[in-house]
Amino acid sequence: MFTAFCLYFIVSTVCLGSGLAWAAETPDIALENRLLSAELGLAKQQKVYFIVDLKAKKLFFKARGMVLKESGILGVRLWGSAPKLEPIELTGKTAIFAPERENVTPTQEAAAPAIENTAAPAAAGALKKDPYDIKALELSDMPTTYSLRLGDELFIMVRPFAEGAGMRALSLTQKVGWYVYMPIRTLWMAAKKEPVRTVELTLSPKDAQAFYWSFLEGVSAIVYMPQKQ
């Protein structure tokens, strides 16, 4: 009976969770017009902005209406209702291993390595991967797993694409765990009067780092979601 109860619990939570997912949609020109109208406001500014296109599964870094960089979104999961189709400003980033800036102590040469390092590094044998140990904030220091808060509307959770058998097993656990974790998180966020809507994006590790690097607080994004019919 206990086993049957556990099985029922697992099946029912997965079914309920599936009910909150949005189906893939056919093109909707009216919705696209709203996206373009919303983007016009951002294109007037001298700022970079982002379009998270969940229909085309692309992440666009844009300025003045033109694409500066494009990244593929490898996976999408949605929780809650669709956010408004308008620019939302990034108000916070959370990561377990958030990068920290280096403080330069005067008398250290922060940006100029010793000139003798300009000699060929391969003199003694195998090349080191990084012959110059520089103290700086670089793309490779950015996290691949993090959460972005957009205004009072929405959270975007970014996860890296799982490569390798171990990571795929972890990813599968996370997929199942989503249906248990998200409702409990919802209760917690609702109690704190925080946004409940969440979009989980799976990106390649490099794209995840690039997104974290470029998406600064104060920068705006439009999340374009397919609409349920």
Next chain:
Amino acid sequence: MTYLKWILITLCALFVVAVGSGYIVAMMAGDHETRPDMPETGSQKAKKSKGSSIDPSVMNAKLKARLKAFEPKGIYVVIDTGANELYLKKNGEVVRRCIVSSGSGNVLEDTKVGKKWVFDTPRGEYEVKSKAVQPNWIKPDWAFVEEGEAAPKSYKDRVEEGVLGDYALGFGNGYFIHGTLYTRMLGRNVTHGCVRMGDEDLEAVFRTAPMGTKIYIF
């Protein structure tokens, strides 16, 4: 054993209630819309109030044209500070791809006077505001603070020759695209905010990008 079983069942039941409540709260939060009528933006409401009845596909073409009008005409520069790449572009096509160095993101603080500098390359849209050949570096205060020296009172004591390469393009607030002695560091974030380039790439950008050329940095 029976007690343990009942405790486990009770915990599971509480867990199911919590999870179920979470689903209900999520469904109640905001509008769980099933119709394609998304919340309208301000401009859409204004259009509606004017009694506009433009065909959606015509509207679509108009909106795309309006967006396209913001794009720069001719040559422009795109700098990816994360990948340390600079693209010289013309009408959307890449003319030249260059490896550069951009800001280190480090912080320097002068506790004596309470000043702080953050060595980031600024992000956003800029334009070429000045161009110089064989530029001299006029060392700012932070360059002396970094070396543990006092900033000189005389202007000529700030001038340093030959460290900025053959050309420099200024894009405002003391930031430049210029050359470097440290070409092996190209591709890394090592500067104090300026964008450093190799000699050949710098010459190509200098000769191709006139004053007023737009620069997009992210």
